[in-house]
Amino acid sequence: MKKFLENAEILQNEAIIPDVWKMVFHAPKIAAEAKPGQFVNMQKQGGKTFLRRPFGIVDADTETGAVTIIYRLVGTGTQEMTAMKAGEVISAEGPLGEGVFTTAPGKALLVGGGVGLAPLIFLAKKLDKPVVLVAGKKAAETFWTKFFEPYAEKIYVTTDDGSLGIKGFAVHALPAIFAENPIDRVSVCGPTVMMQTIAEASDAAGVACEVSMEKRMACGIGVCLGCTFESKLSGKRYKVCADGPVFPAKEVF
Amino acid sequence: MKKFLENAEILQNEAIIPDVWKMVFHAPKIAAEAKPGQFVNMQKQGGKTFLRRPFGIVDADTETGAVTIIYRLVGTGTQEMTAMKAGEVISAEGPLGEGVFTTAPGKALLVGGGVGLAPLIFLAKKLDKPVVLVAGKKAAETFWTKFFEPYAEKIYVTTDDGSLGIKGFAVHALPAIFAENPIDRVSVCGPTVMMQTIAEASDAAGVACEVSMEKRMACGIGVCLGCTFESKLSGKRYKVCADGPVFPAKEVF
Amino acid sequence: MNKERIAVNFAGISMKTPVMGASGTFGFGLEYADFLDIDNIGAIISKGITPLPRPGNPGVRVAETPAGMLNCIGLENPGVDAFKRDILPEVSRHSTPLIVNISAGTAEEYGELAAKLDVDGVAALEVNISCPNVKEGGIVFGTDPKAAASVARSVKDHTSKPVIMKLSPNVTDITVMAKAVEDAGADAVSLINTLTGMAIDIYTQKPLLGNITGGLSGPAVKPVALRMVWQVANAVKIPVLGLGGIASWQDAVEFMLAGASAVAVGAYNFVNPCAVEEIAEGMDAYCEKMGISHISEIIGKIND
Amino acid sequence: MNKERIAVNFAGISMKTPVMGASGTFGFGLEYADFLDIDNIGAIISKGITPLPRPGNPGVRVAETPAGMLNCIGLENPGVDAFKRDILPEVSRHSTPLIVNISAGTAEEYGELAAKLDVDGVAALEVNISCPNVKEGGIVFGTDPKAAASVARSVKDHTSKPVIMKLSPNVTDITVMAKAVEDAGADAVSLINTLTGMAIDIYTQKPLLGNITGGLSGPAVKPVALRMVWQVANAVKIPVLGLGGIASWQDAVEFMLAGASAVAVGAYNFVNPCAVEEIAEGMDAYCEKMGISHISEIIGKIND
Ligand SMILES: Cc1cc2nc3c(=O)[nH]c(=O)nc-3n(C[C@H](O)[C@H](O)[C@H](O)COP(=O)(O)OP(=O)(O)OC[C@H]3O[C@@H](n4cnc5c(N)ncnc54)[C@H](O)[C@@H]3O)c2cc1C
Numbered sequence A, B: 001m002k003k004f005l006e007n008a009e010i011l012q013n014e015a016i017i018p019d020v021w022k023m024v025f026h027a028p029k030i031a032a033e034a035k036p037g038q039f040v041n042m043q044k045q046g047g048k049t050f051l052r053r054p055f056g057i058v059d060a061d062t063e064t065g066a067v068t069i070i071y072r073l074v075g076t077g078t079q080e081m082t083a084m085k086a087g088e089v090i091s092a093e094g095p096l097g098e099g100v101f102t103t104a105p106g107k108a109l110l111v112g113g114g115v116g117l118a119p120l121i122f123l124a125k126k127l128d129k130p131v132v133l134v135a136g137k138k139a140a141e142t143f144w145t146k147f148f149e150p151y152a153e154k155i156y157v158t159t160d161d162g163s164l165g166i167k168g169f170a171v172h173a174l175p176a177i178f179a180e181n182p183i184d185r186v187s188v189c190g191p192t193v194m195m196q197t198i199a200e201a202s203d204a205a206g207v208a209c210e211v212s213m214e215k216r217m218a219c220g221i222g223v224c225l226g227c228t229f230e231s232k233l234s235g236k237r238y239k240v241c242a243d244g245p246v247f248p249a250k251e252v253f
Numbered sequence C, D: 001m002n003k004e005r006i007a008v009n010f011a012g013i014s015m016k017t018p019v020m021g022a023s024g025t026f027g028f029g030l031e032y033a034d035f036l037d038i039d040n041i042g043a044i045i046s047k048g049i050t051p052l053p054r055p056g057n058p059g060v061r062v063a064e065t066p067a068g069m070l071n072c073i074g075l076e077n078p079g080v081d082a083f084k085r086d087i088l089p090e091v092s093r094h095s096t097p098l099i100v101n102i103s104a105g106t107a108e109e110y111g112e113l114a115a116k117l118d119v120d121g122v123a124a125l126e127v128n129i130s131c132p133n134v135k136e137g138g139i140v141f142g143t144d145p146k147a148a149a150s151v152a153r154s155v156k157d158h159t160s161k162p163v164i165m166k167l168s169p170n171v172t173d174i175t176v177m178a179k180a181v182e183d184a185g186a187d188a189v190s191l192i193n194t195l196t197g198m199a200i201d202i203y204t205q206k207p208l209l210g211n212i213t214g215g216l217s218g219p220a221v222k223p224v225a226l227r228m229v230w231q232v233a234n235a236v237k238i239p240v241l242g243l244g245g246i247a248s249w250q251d252a253v254e255f256m257l258a259g260a261s262a263v264a265v266g267a268y269n270f271v272n273p274c275a276v277e278e279i280a281e282g283m284d285a286y287c288e289k290m291g292i293s294h295i296s297e298i299i300g301k302i303n304d
């Protein structure tokens, strides 16, 4: 898959909730190639950060060239991104990652927690009516459901505190979801423990599972070896940025 | 003299000619104390520069709290200043420098070249109808005259290429100026060779002369000793930032 | 702010906070009076004082670098006599300890200088054996453990004050230097001084600095400084004053977690003249947030 | 662009430009094919290759620092056999010289590794005696001139290729190391490798990196790298490959003015994957502007 470096004009940059922002920028080459699961490596040029920052692609419009990301305010880099305005230019490198989500036919369950839900939106759009499980700490986090509504057949919600949907972690909702829907495969993106528990539960239910990994990255293109891990399946070493970020769960856990 | 650190809102930031910009910011404490010859040490916070950048004070309005600087686009720091917009906040430290221009009664001649003219505008405002000599490389630089018009009794202009005013360097205009005006003292700010030639010519004519010095600075408040020099008069060591920037010409040349 | 929580005793000197102004970046403290309460900081560490007045190096002396700066001041200072006459009485009016940073050409001269400074108003001596910007002495004392020990011994023999040896980072193994001065009787070590660096003007095709090379400091060097503080704190028993690139309370906390008993802010004072006070406030807030009852509890905590 | 003006011969290797991709930051070159014309750069310097495959260090391996980064990859690589079988044939299809960076545990192993790589498609060997992130060998070879010389000799004895010794900046006097490897027969030296640094997570109160310490690189270290290149270029007769913090053509020109015969870009490739090509273009434009007929005219020019 071809990668590009684009000076992208920001089309929109707004807070969805106080700590989670949505940015849309014009990067037609990236938009034309992007597949669900891939990410972009972003940088405000002349800013405070040295390295680029990776974010999953939430949407890519091949016609308008608009690429969307959703990012959580974490530290220096995301802080300076929130200060950017429409019309300003941000450097975008992408689409990155050869390991993308499966978009083959079949009924998919997408499970995500926090900003891990971001790349699943793009996946949902490319699938035929997937089932979605949105896991959040509290109700405020469940604004995510509205992103999935246009594409999902059914949306389940869990919150840690029970303030919305099912009380508990994502994995607690799985038995019911599997019982109520003919799920062929599961695609997960979120905290490691969520991915691991979902992977194990899926395995136990005999359903294939793929996970989107997150590791600290320096290059994002497979040259620094900052993000590698050893496959649990083959012992082979993979680069999260180049061979992933999406892997069969069995390689990871 | 008291110094302050203010988070100053930018009120105006515009190019006068392509490479020379004017910035007005709201720093009421600095404005209240500022004297001609003093400078401010500026920084865009979260920007690319590590050290602050010094600029002479062009105007300080004690009523509105507005402080004006005029700056030439030189490198990283001034480049990032040009990108700032009204409403943004810039950190201003000042007013700095105990060695200020003489504002005692008497007929003063102010001689400046390039951005060296900037602090002389504030001086002109505080004096009673000074004579001003604006020296530039070419006609485009002589926009400066309009800044002096409200305060000056008479404005002379020299350009290196003769495209406006007298052809030649500032010093070439001195004999005529001294002949036509009863000058009591000369205040100069500009390139070193201009300051030195004017100082020598003034001395030859028996007129007192003061010069505003420029040296690379790290602190601007007299602690790093990056900007010191030895007085030609006393052998004493001065700090340009704290003891100056204005000194009697005899101390310097 | 909880003043007790962040008051420390460093090498026998009582300090209101663990944050000092570093030598050569803090003048004699008084210059910062408009920006902070100089009676509310850890200590003032003076510009380097030498036996005789020094004019410093000619030419350009400071240059900006990515996240830092180079300097080649060359120890400009009025000399010890003028310091005692003109400056010490002024600074002594304040309650904040004044640590005098000293440099000399031979171990004997270091001793004589220490003797002259064994007076009221001087809380401790910080012995600079690491100035990269002067020709005589500096570099040998800073890189040869025997020479460093001889300076430490000479100073100890001539003073009743705590002696803090300031180490150079321009060495293969800084723990060797630290152990040498510890064995020679030093009461504490401070590190790091500047890393030797350089900059070139590509249009004149000449070095930018008058002295060709200069000392690099500022946030750029922080990772190196932190590593060395950690190494030294694990190698010696005397307390470590950590510095090098500190520009936030987070940085200061990192140094203490690595093993520093106190910290100093250098070049960043030029950027934020309120830093020494603000960083201490941030450290106090960190204690509050983390449920730490005294800042000294975190010293060397990463080794737990 | 004037291609003749910036084509160079470095240690016997013809290069289209004086700008290479540095070891560990440029993969095997092919990874950059989408961003630049890999047939239009100076050279590809491979990730460090070892006798056997290595998984590298556990835990977090990269961290950002002010104007730079820390890494503790720990020489992850597929080993020399897999390199020769899977990677070398792919890279050899390109006209750009491939310099293979090598690391091993003993002088003998370095020699054996060199012998295995004395094959077509390898333009030269860059011998890493300075990796701060591996336990065996690395640090001794990089800081002890005798050990460094023994590695240089062993490699020279087992290869027909030019041998470039890569020096560590974590030493008191880098010229001693450079002279030692020159005397041992090295054809060139490259410097600097990374400065050892550290970072701490103040909330977990633990080191941020899995290996505790890591190597600092990026613009932050440029002043130190430039100083060392200048020192070494004035101390040895063999050519110097300058690197450390290069992020613009201006930086590259500074290194050549200081005495480097060619340069490499490391961590900045992660920021701008087109850098190796763009920097060469900028250097060409500089020649044009300054009326320089060939880039090699500026090598060491600040000494004039
Ligand atoms: C493949 C991939 C896809 C991602 N997609 C998204 C997304 O769609 N939305 C979103 O909000 N976040 C996403 N992240 C996490 C995001 O990259 C970090 O939150 C961001 O880099 C933090 O930058 P900062 O400067 O604000 O934080 P700082 O803490 O100041 O960053 C310091 C360094 O740590 C790294 N870092 C910090 N947190 C993380 C993290 N959680 N994962 C990896 N590196 C980190 C930064 O990249 C930087 O190098 C993704 C990460 C990866 C690896």
Ligand SMILES: Cc1cc2nc3c(=O)[nH]c(=O)nc-3n(C[C@H](O)[C@H](O)[C@H](O)COP(=O)(O)OP(=O)(O)OC[C@H]3O[C@@H](n4cnc5c(N)ncnc54)[C@H](O)[C@@H]3O)c2cc1C
Residues within 6 Å of the ligand: B039, B049, B051, B052, B053, B054, B055, B056, B057, B069, B070, B071, B072, B073, B074, B075, B076, B077, B078, B079, B115, B118, B119, B213, B214, B215, B216, B217, B245, C063, C064
């Ligand atoms: C007391 C004083 C008053 C000044 N007043 C004005 C003014 O009113 N208007 C104006 O346009 N300029 C003025 N200057 C010069 C101005 O400070 C520099 O042009 C500016 O710092 C350049 O910053 P930069 O980041 O764009 O350039 P860079 O070249 O990227 O700066 C790199 C470093 O060099 C220093 N530097 C670069 N040029 C100069 C210079 N000419 N003098 C001192 N330091 C320099 C910078 O401060 C910085 O530390 C003054 C300088 C001094 C010392």
Ligand SMILES: Cc1cc2nc3c(=O)[nH]c(=O)nc-3n(C[C@H](O)[C@H](O)[C@H](O)COP(=O)(O)O)c2cc1C
Residues within 6 Å of the ligand: B218, B224, B225, C022, C023, C024, C025, C047, C048, C049, C071, C073, C075, C101, C128, C131, C166, C192, C193, C194, C216, C217, C218, C219, C221, C243, C244, C245, C246, C264, C265, C266, C267, C268
């Ligand atoms: C302008 C300047 C002058 C300095 N002068 C001295 C000095 O006289 N004596 C000394 O021991 N250290 C001197 N230093 C070193 C600092 O005290 C400190 O060790 C170093 O700068 C690292 O800290 P920093 O990164 O916080 O600046 C000087 C540093 C700077 C920037």
Ligand SMILES: Cc1cc2nc3c(=O)[nH]c(=O)nc-3n(C[C@H](O)[C@H](O)[C@H](O)COP(=O)(O)O)c2cc1C
Residues within 6 Å of the ligand: A218, A224, A225, D022, D023, D024, D025, D047, D048, D049, D071, D073, D075, D101, D128, D131, D166, D192, D193, D194, D216, D217, D218, D219, D221, D243, D244, D245, D246, D264, D265, D266, D267, D268
């Ligand atoms: C992620 C990373 C991996 C590296 N791996 C190697 C290596 O395998 N062998 C080696 O000799 N140098 C290695 N280096 C050092 C670089 O080649 C270079 O010497 C150093 O980073 C300084 O250059 P820079 O500041 O331009 O990055 C590595 C550097 C980085 C950042």
Ligand code: FES
Residues within 6 Å of the ligand: A216, A217, A218, A219, A220, A221, A222, A223, A224, A225, A226, A227, A228, A239, A240, A241, A242
């Ligand atoms: S981030 Fe560099 S190899 Fe993955």
Ligand code: FES
Residues within 6 Å of the ligand: B216, B217, B218, B219, B220, B221, B222, B223, B224, B225, B226, B227, B228, B239, B240, B241, B242
């Ligand atoms: S700039 Fe620091 S003393 Fe003048």
